[in-house]
Amino acid sequence: MADTASIMKLREQTGAGILECRNALDEVKGDFEKALEIIKKKGIAKAAKKEQRVTAEGRIGTYIHTNGKLGVMVELNCETDFVAKNEVFQQLLKDICMQVAATKPLAVKREDIPGHLVEEQKKIFNEEAKGKPAHILEKITSGKMDSFYKEKCLMEQPFIKDNTQTIQDLLVANIAKIGENIKVNRFVRFEVGEC
Template identity: 95%
Template sequence: MADTSSIMKLREQTGAGILECRNALDEVKGDFGKALEIIKKKGIAKAAKKEQRMTAEGRIGTYIHTNGKLGVMVELNCETDFVAKNEVFLQLLKDICMQVAATKPLAVRREDIPGHLIEEQKKIFNEEAKGKPVNILEKIISGKMDNFYKEKCLLEQSFIKDDTQTIQDLLVANIAKIGENIKINRFVRFEVGEC
């Protein structure tokens, strides 16, 4: 039988119900790490079911750095206006604004990065890998492009408050907590002196 402190800790980290947390801990005989994985997998399944739902509501969040030289606006969408006013949703929006301010992503997802930038990056990586055997050249460039996407695509970035999860993981966890589909629609980042 799972102890109360582990149940509450698991609930706090995942947003899952008490019964779901207790059952996960019981299933793995109290192993917190394994229980966390079970809850995460269930959250991913819940999020996948909600993925096709329309997200026509939401909020615009902003972040202005204390020196006044950096600002961010993010549009975070959800299914209902009720959820858009929810504390969990608003905290997620705030976290995403801070993420954009801190990490300078180029786009929300891979497909949003302009093709000419991708081609430019591939040329740079091709130059760097010049002289390598042809059979591994493609793997090198593919690996470097994956790293580029992890750095420049918001959903693939490591979350600044917890580098064990990506922004996509954070989104999925919040979809499971809230029970509605949530999408990062767009963002803009302004910094004095940058075009």
């Protein structure tokens, strides 16, 4: 039988219901880490079910660095205006603004990076690996492109407050917690002296 403190801690970290937390802890005989994994997997499944829902509401968040030389705007969408006013949603928006300010992503996801930049990057990586056999060259380029995407695509970046999860993981956890589909629609980052 799971103790109340563990149930509440699991609920606080995941946003899952009390019964769901208790059942997960009972299933793994009180092992908190294993219960956390179970809840996360269920959250991913819940998020996947909500993925096709329309996100026509939301908020625009901003961040201006203390020196006044860096600014960010992010549009975070959800399904209802009620959720857009929610504290959890607002905190997520702030965290994503900070992420964009700190990491300089080029796009929300891979598909959003302009094709000419992707091709340019591939050429650079191919040149670096020149002279290798074709099958190895392809693996090297593919691996370096994955690293490029993890650095330049917001959704694939490690979260600055917890590098064990990506921004996509953070979004999925918040979708499970809030119970609505949430999407980062777009962002813009301004820095004095950059074009």
